[in-house]
Amino acid sequence: MAPAAPPPAVVLDAVTKRFGKGPQATIALDHVSAEIRPGEITGLVGPDGAGKTTLLRLIAGLLTPDDGKITVLGHDSANAVTAVQQDIGYMPQRFGLYEDLTVAENLRLYADMHGLDEAARQERFHTLLAFTALGPFVERLAGKLSGGMKQKLGLACALLPRPRLLLLDEPSAGVDPASRRELWRIVRTMAGEGVAVMWSTAYLDEAERCDSFLLFDNGRLLASGSPAEFSQRVENRTFLLAVPSGSKHSVQRRAAADPAVADAIIQGERIRLVLKAGAALPDGPALGGSGAPQPVRPRFEDAFVSLLQGRTPERAEARTARPPGEPSAAAPVDGAAIEARDLTRDFGAFRAVDDVTFTVSPGEVFGLLGPNGAGKSTTFRMLCGLLEPSSGSARVAGVDLGTARAAARERIGYMSQRFSLYGELSVRDNLDFFSGVYGLDRARRRQRIEWALESFELGPVARQTSGSLPLGFKQRLALSCALLHEPKVLFLDEPTSGVDPLMRREFWARIGALAERRVTVLVTSHFMDEAEYCDRLAIVYGGRMIALGSPDDLKRRFVSDALPDPTLEDAFVGLIEAQGTQVAS
């Protein structure tokens, strides 16, 4: 280490935090030791429930550790919280804004709390409003801002007192990629001025942009250091395999089962392979691919998955197990499985969805991609008959939702982000209830429940209350409930947000198998990762569909000398920018 290195902003020394007492206690953080350096952005990475928020709250002085010691800006957090509170900027999840207050009023409140005098206040307001481009909106209520603007306002409030330590709890969740980039730019500038930044995120691609990271899983620190070094753990082991059209699901399955392969996922029209350490490159055509796998730069996620698999080999096995087979193949649908024509929906004077038209063929996995508030949920609800369109029509599995909603619903399976299970009921009771709701007769009900328990490996937990199950089991149960009546069309609302990458892979393997059996799948998401699994995407922004095409198509549109291999996010940002100039002209 260089001798002139500044002292760390935060030192964690064997920090342990438990919630609850006795045998029921859950360990939120388990002997975590780390140092956070000033002038750097440190990413806190991990799935929901990994301990990221708990760690930020401990550092902010909202919680006290059960064991170990936390030193914040030179003070022991246990007895000197008030001494450093002046120097901490904290943005909780959902930004900590008062929605009934205007932008200016929110800023003024935080300035009062930090005791800024009039001169300092004017200077900070001026700087931060310019910095965040919120100047024109100072009189607007915070609740009426877009997700990206709320995020910037939350950040401005946290930055008011010129903190030396900035704690951001999932600042970019659900925000559109363009706003996300702007946020990064602002925070990067702050780090350049010597601020220590801690940024928690469930997006693995964000970890890559941090100077250093702490990777959590179930309260334990799995890895830390620089993201580049971490990715290098799988260097020369990452490849892309091109596949003949229409065979990506089967090739992916074959590759995942290959003993040399640690990870195989669908990425557009290709399969991304991560090899096990020391394994020889498998033959592309033997896996069903066209040509040999091409080497590709490793990503953070590749190293993460490879690390998780090394730790839990039994989960790797579950993932590669053959996904559930449908006992009776769904009857083929003539024509389009989903047809949205000129769909429009107004809420009062606000047009949430504006003239959206697309069709989805049977067996297609179709994604509705967009930030929170873009209109994707409204579109989604109109397509599954939960909401009536103001104008336009929706047909699902050949049935018009406007005239035969009940008939259409019989053909639809629906799984929401929150899983909509009855937490107090056992797994079997949930299955029984949902099969009743869908009107299955007694014999079929028994048969389908057995099918669900067996093919989703829920048999061993059939008697447990579903609320007490781990996230992965809940997700499987929710999916099996949605499939009990063998729907022809499956609607998934942000199905894998917040789950770890292994769980996401397992889930998508099942979805892939369904698609091969000609079940049509419609997914909404603000996760770019999820979008890569889709055959085609509709990008929704500001209530309008701004692009439609396969992930590879969309990316190809933005290939340039500066960006030879654009990501889906690059494409998204490019599309939004193009949209902006169109509106301007």
Next chain:
Amino acid sequence: MKRMHLVGLLRKEFLQIVRDPSSIAIALVMPIVLLIVIGYGVSLDARGVTFGVVDESRSVASAGFFDAFATTPYFKPTDFTNTRDAEAALMRGDIQGFAVLRSDFSRNLEKPGHAVHVAVVVNGVDANNARIVTGYAQGAVAVWARGRQTDRAMTAAATVTLESRYWFNPEIRSTNFIVPGLIALIMTMIGALLTALVVAREWERGTMEAMMVSPASMAEIILGKLAAYFVLGMGSLAVSMGLAIFLFQVPFRGSVLALVGISAVFLVVALAMGLLISTVARNQFVAAQLAFLVTFMPALILSGLLFDIESTPVWVRVITFIFPARYYVSCLQTLFLAGTVHEILLPNVLILIAFAAVLLTAAIARTRRSLE
């Protein structure tokens, strides 16, 4: 305590109250609705009781008896010629009771020293109502008997008559008794329910966390909240008082200063209960349920507002002591109907102050730890 912190927090609270119509609705519209619905709807008095008089004697005397019922506002008498018809009417629910005058009624009246019997039958399904109807019927008969005596200028031989006076509520209007109690209910609503809701909302939206991390202390954050809703609560006290005195014509005999002081103490108790509830319930739905269960229902049922505590079983009476509303209701009823009676007010106020101190300390301590 820093002035800038408090001013900032107070400004925020008032802006939120002004912008959020539901706060205003609970604080100002709710009292009016509650007072009007319960004040008019729940009356424990009997007026216009449908009552039958079975007149078998068909005489001048029996007609006078009927008139005695017809001239009071409490009865709407119906004439029957035989008992069977009256019984059938009672069964149908057309009348709530009837009196029977036998065919020898007027004859017996003429016989000196002869006791005349009048049978009264009352529908006893609602025991409380039956008692009231019986009492009124007896009263009506007594008035009639007295009237006869004066009419006939009976000898001045001393006839002892009973003169009853009802103190504090001479007309025995139950409105006079219920409306003051309702003010306690309204103050509980504003203090506990509204506070629990708005604090739960701060947890839901993450703003509480953000405030706790700022240099403002927990005491300042809580004080800001209490002060804002205290003002709102006192505002709805004024509205309720206005309605009670001008709309319901409830007399107010105590001192306004005592009323404001005692209400202020009770409001702090209610606010502290609201804060305590919000430390347990982190979302608005649970907060509302808890507030109803722990504060609103006891204030309605166990405070002496509707039902006299003294006439409940001992174990129920013991339970009522743990609910602050009973002490406040007792103060309010005293202030409205009796006046500033220090012997009653003082012990109640001291108990309320003790409640305020304990609950407020608990609320501050728990809010600080409630992220755990």
